Amino acid sequence: MLFDTHTHVNFAAFKDDRDEVIKRALAENTWLINVGTQADTSKTAVDLAAKYPEGVYAAIGLHPVHTWQQMLDEEESHFKTREEHFDTTLYQSMITDKVVAVGECGLDYFRLREDNKEKAIELQKQAFVAQINFAKKHKLSLVVHCRDAYDDLLEVLKSEYAGMPAVIHSFTDTWETAKKFLDQGYYIALNGILTFDKSGRLAEVVKSAPFDRILTETDAPYLTPPPHRGKRNEPAYVRYVAIKIAEIKGLDTEEVMKQTFENACRLFNIKAF
Numbered sequence: 282m283l284f285d286t287h288t289h290v291n292f293a294a295f296k297d298d299r300d301e302v303i304k305r306a307l308a309e310n311t312w313l314i315n316v317g318t319q320a321d322t323s324k325t326a327v328d329l330a331a332k333y334p335e336g337v338y339a340a341i342g343l344h345p346v347h348t349w350q351q352m353l354d355e356e357e358s359h360f361k362t363r364e365e366h367f368d369t370t371l372y373q374s375m376i377t378d379k380v381v382a383v384g385e386c387g388l389d390y391f392r393l394r395e396d397n398k399e400k401a402i403e404l405q406k407q408a409f410v411a412q413i414n415f416a417k418k419h420k421l422s423l424v425v426h427c428r429d430a431y432d433d434l435l436e437v438l439k440s441e442y443a444g445m446p447a448v449i450h451s452f453t454d455t456w457e458t459a460k461k462f463l464d465q466g467y468y469i470a471l472n473g474i475l476t477f478d479k480s481g482r483l484a485e486v487v488k489s490a491p492f493d494r495i496l497t498e499t500d501a502p503y504l505t506p507p508p509h510r511g512k513r514n515e516p517a518y519v520r521y522v523a524i525k526i527a528e529i530k531g532l533d534t535e536e537v538m539k540q541t542f543e544n545a546c547r548l549f550n551i552k553a554f
């Protein structure tokens with residue numbers, strides 16, 4: 282068994298073939314959590330989870346880039362993020378027994394505009410704390426996104442969410458930083474970046490991190506690992522991440538799949554069998 286703990290089959294990139302993509306993953310013994318980034322993508326994740334008796338779950342939340350309207354330049358094309366505030370009543374109405382986490386929430390300081398940086402950071406922190414309290418109230422785990430903000434993130438988690446269940450998704454920083462989060466009891470999730478990271482930084486994280494605190498994910502449709510690089514990513518490709526972890530840790534791929542699957546079930550309170 283494998284677990285893609287962070288994927289976005291709920292995104293528009295999959296609008297024409299969501300069920301085919303999910304069935305391909307399930308056929309390869311891969312379970313998955315579709316992660317919301319706003320109210321509408323969260324709702325789509327919940328609806329998708331409801332269609333399958335097991336193996337498909339949802340996380341509901343508000344991504345930090347959507348807490349403040351900003352212009353982003355992704356792959357040469359400008360797009361505007363949609364601003365939203367974390368509406369607890371609305372998100373509460375989405376909770377079902379298939380909703381296993383709150384997120385993705387967190388802090389993202391990448392490419393913040395100088396003229397409104399302070400305001401943006403303030404709004405991000407507000408939304409993050411609101412979601413932390415929501416997760417506590419509903420006894421859900423937290424799926425945390427972080428970009429260029431690890432110090433602030435750790436500070437907020439330590440003061441608002443000490444000892445509670447969380448994963449730092451798409452971890453990309455050093456072992457030194459990883460250790461700080463692991464010491465707090467949080468999990469670290471790795472994706473396709475591990476398969477093409479030439480710095481060796483993430484390999485060091487994988488080598489040093491306790492085996493029972495590592496999760497696998499794809500963050501599909503993004504971050505496609507080889508041999509599919511350049512194409513749309515999908516949950517079934519999470520096996521390339523497990524293969525890489527096995528290679529780095531010097532373990533059997535089967536063993537990595539089993540352990541990371543168990544880790545995911547433990548963190549997200551999922552009864553597998």
Ligand SMILES: [Zn+2]
Pocket residue numbers: 287289316385500
């Ligand atoms: Zn994501």
